[in-house]
Structure formats: structure tokens, C-alpha cells
Amino acid sequence: MPMEHRVHVLKLDHRPERDKRVTTHAALVSRAFGASKFLVSGVCDSNIRDNIIEVNERWGGTMDFECVTNPLSYCRKWREQGGQIIHLTMYGLHIDDVIDEIRSNPSSKLVIIGGPKVDPVYYKVADYNVAVGNQPHSEIAALAIFLDRLFKGRELYLEFSGGTVKIIPTARGKKVERKGQS
Numbered sequence: 001m002p003m004e005h006r007v008h009v010l011k012l013d014h015r016p017e018r019d020k021r022v023t024t025h026a027a028l029v030s031r032a033f034g035a036s037k038f039l040v041s042g043v044c045d046s047n048i049r050d051n052i053i054e055v056n057e058r059w060g061g062t063m064d065f066e067c068v069t070n071p072l073s074y075c076r077k078w079r080e081q082g083g084q085i086i087h088l089t090m091y092g093l094h095i096d097d098v099i100d101e102i103r104s105n106p107s108s109k110l111v112i113i114g115g116p117k118v119d120p121v122y123y124k125v126a127d128y129n130v131a132v133g134n135q136p137h138s139e140i141a142a143l144a145i146f147l148d149r150l151f152k153g154r155e156l157y158l159e160f161s162g163g164t165v166k167i168i169p170t171a172r173g174k175k176v177e178r179k180g181q182s
């Protein structure tokens, strides 16, 4: 299912008691919107991993999951290997002013999303600090809009290989086909 850019998403400082649903939703958005790996720092939460595995098994695709114990050194290594880092923050440059430049660079992209407080070091390690508008909202919304602009909407037509079921779009109700039984 490859898109034209390899994108991994890193959620900083995950805390299960505070972030369970938000981080799970960020992982689901990452998968559905074309990223190939979701990483968390903070608490290594097996619920997030299990959820991704279940969704892949049912709906297809192969998005990976990883817990990162030292996210800063992970970021530095990512850059040393030629990857680009994009940190989503309301304090950054407006997405409209940088997205074409980011898209035109073929390097693999690590997209960082935070929680309530992000260590200032991530503003420095990033190639781009990108704002999806300069108002506070949510890492899930910021991630979805960033990926959609990066892929120009093509990610919404991704076909996920494998899995057991597939939705047949319908005007009313729910139509789900078992794969291999059309």
C-alpha cells in the first residue's frame, strides 16, 4: 500500500491513564492516513500495540508499532540517516507556508505529536515546526490534517491488503464484505 512518502508518527510522553483513547485514535489516524509505523515514548502501553494488531488483522495493512525509550536519540539517529523530522505544534510555521517544501523532499518523515507539554529540545531537533493553524486543538486533528495535506487526499483511497473484511460504501446502513467471498 505504499504512498509516495514513508511516514512514521511518534507520540511523545504517552501516559495510559491520561491518554489511552487519544493515543489509540492517533494510531488509527496514522494507519488510515498512510503512515507505516506508530511509535510512542513514555509508558510502553501494550493496549496500543494490541489495538493496532487487531485493526490490521481485521481491516488489513501492516502498520508497525514500537515503544521508544529514548525519543531524543531516536530523533537524532533518524536525522543522521537522512530522514526529516516534522513536529506539529501550534507555535510553528503555518502548514500552508511549508507543506509544498516538505512534500517536495523525498526523505522519510518522522512526524512528532505531543501532549500537554513538549520539551523545547524537540523544537530544535525538528526540521520543521508546523502549525495546523495557530490555535490550540488536538494532536489527532493536527495529524489528520497534516497527513491529508502531505498526501493531497490520496490516502483516503488506500486499499489495505490482507484483513478479513472490507466496507462497501453505501448511502444508508452498513455493508461489509468478507474478503474472498464477493
Ligand code: SAM
Pocket (backbone or CB within 6 Å): 088, 089, 090, 091, 112, 113, 114, 115, 116, 117, 118, 130, 131, 132, 133, 134, 135, 136, 137, 138, 139, 140, 142
Ligand atoms: N501547547 C501545545 C502545542 O504546542 O501545540 C498544545 C497542546 S495539545 C493538547 C497536544 C498536541 O497537539 C501538541 O503537542 C501538538 O502536537 C498538537 N497540536 C495542538 N494544536 C495544534 C496546532 N494548532 N497545530 C499543530 N499541532 C497542534
